[in-house]
Amino acid sequence: MEDLIRVENLRKEFPVQKSFFDQLFAGKKKGFVHAVDDISFEIKKGEVLGLAGESGSGKSTTGRLLIRLLDPTSGNIYFEGENLADISSKDIQKFRSKMQVVFQDPNSSLSPRMRVGDAIGHPLKIHTDLGTEERKRKVMELMERVGLSPAEFLYYKYPHQLSGGQSQRVVLARALVTNPEFVVADEPIAMADVSVRAMILELMKELKEEFDLTYLFVTHDLSTAKYICDRIAIMYLGRIVEIGNTRELFDNPHHPYTKALLAAVPVPDPAQRRTEEIPRGEIPSAIDPPAGCHFHPRCRYATEACSKGRPKMKEVSPGHFSACILD
Ligand SMILES: Nc1ncnc2c1ncn2[C@@H]1O[C@H](COP(=O)(O)OP(=O)(O)OP(=O)(O)O)[C@@H](O)[C@H]1O
Numbered sequence: 001m002e003d004l005i006r007v008e009n010l011r012k013e014f015p016v017q018k019s020f021f022d023q024l025f026a027g028k029k030k031g032f033v034h035a036v037d038d039i040s041f042e043i044k045k046g047e048v049l050g051l052a053g054e055s056g057s058g059k060s061t062t063g064r065l066l067i068r069l070l071d072p073t074s075g076n077i078y079f080e081g082e083n084l085a086d087i088s089s090k091d092i093q094k095f096r097s098k099m100q101v102v103f104q105d106p107n108s109s110l111s112p113r114m115r116v117g118d119a120i121g122h123p124l125k126i127h128t129d130l131g132t133e134e135r136k137r138k139v140m141e142l143m144e145r146v147g148l149s150p151a152e153f154l155y156y157k158y159p160h161q162l163s164g165g166q167s168q169r170v171v172l173a174r175a176l177v178t179n180p181e182f183v184v185a186d187e188p189i190a191m192a193d194v195s196v197r198a199m200i201l202e203l204m205k206e207l208k209e210e211f212d213l214t215y216l217f218v219t220h221d222l223s224t225a226k227y228i229c230d231r232i233a234i235m236y237l238g239r240i241v242e243i244g245n246t247r248e249l250f251d252n253p254h255h256p257y258t259k260a261l262l263a264a265v266p267v268p269d270p271a272q273r274r275t276e277e278i279p280r281g282e283i284p285s286a287i288d289p290p291a292g293c294h295f296h297p298r299c300r301y302a303t304e305a306c307s308k309g310r311p312k313m314k315e316v317s318p319g320h321f322s323a324c325i326l327d
């Protein structure tokens with residue numbers, strides 16, 4: 001399979017004002033959040049790549065960088081072989097229509113004063129020169145396809161008149177109306193009621209096939225990732241610590257952090273329960289991350305060597321990489 005996206009040594013730092021005491025003792029005025037700390041990976045055409053990890057690990061920042069909602073501090077992103085950094089601001093609009101994003105909270109991403117049909121059709125207004133009638137026809141067609149039925153009726157509703165599941169379908173329809181190739185889904189079902197989660201997930205799977213989509217699926221929930229992702233990248237404090245085929249990652253996890261995350265996933269059968277401990281302690285700050293392997297202060301296998309130097313990514317089985325010196 002061909003790469004749709006290739007990411008090389010991507011880094012994003014956000015400046016932060018240090019506290020008075022830090023300024024006094026460290027003498028530095030500015031600190032940086034290392035939100036994304038030198039990551040490389042590729043996403044094949046038609047693939048669903050999951051990005052999983054605890055809160056603050058840099059998943060959303062990575063998603064935003066990939067669709068150019070944020071500019072990287074350094075590193076390169078190639079979309080169909082073309083370096084995004086080389087695309088002029090004039091041509092970036094064209095690229096933008098090929099990449100869309102679905103956020104977790106449909107209510108905050110929909111304008112309360114815009115009718116559903118107009119909201120879905122809005123990207124067509126920006127990215128195409130279709131007339132009003134054509135736009136409406138396209139929107140209605142898509143509404144029916146994503147289960148917003150009868151479209152004729154729902155087209156004129158406002159977001160507050162919809163159920164949570166319907167709102168998420170509106171957001172999906174709006175993301176797909178320009179026929180994108182790549183969709184970043186950032187915790188798309190996290191806010192949804194349990195009863196609609198499975199339905200939305202199933203719909204996303206179907207739409208992927210029907211529209212030839214490629215997804216970056218951001219989630220902190222590994223059971224969701226297992227259901228929809230072909231491959232999963234595990235992030236910890238801005239770095240990818242393990243990446244591989246979903247099946248392989250679940251059956252044969254290598255990195256202690258991945259093992260700990262998997263141990264935290266509820267398993268119905270007690271005999272299948274893993275014995276690995278959930279990592280103790282809070283996730284450290286991405287402002288002053290621990291030296292060496294970022295995970296070592298919470299890792300039960302950590303040795304002296306783990307606090308020195310960044311562990312290299314090693315291929316532990318074909319296409320399966322882990323960044324732990326014990327591998
Ligand atoms: N605009 C910003 N300015 C400063 N810091 C930021 C900004 N956006 C993100 N960060 C910081 O970067 C780090 C990574 O954040 P990010 O939102 O990418 O994490 P996440 O993995 O998506 O977390 P969550 O699971 O909670 O959504 C965090 O420490 C966060 O506080």
Ligand SMILES: [Mg+2]
Binds near residue numbers: 059060061186
């Ligand atoms: Mg996030």
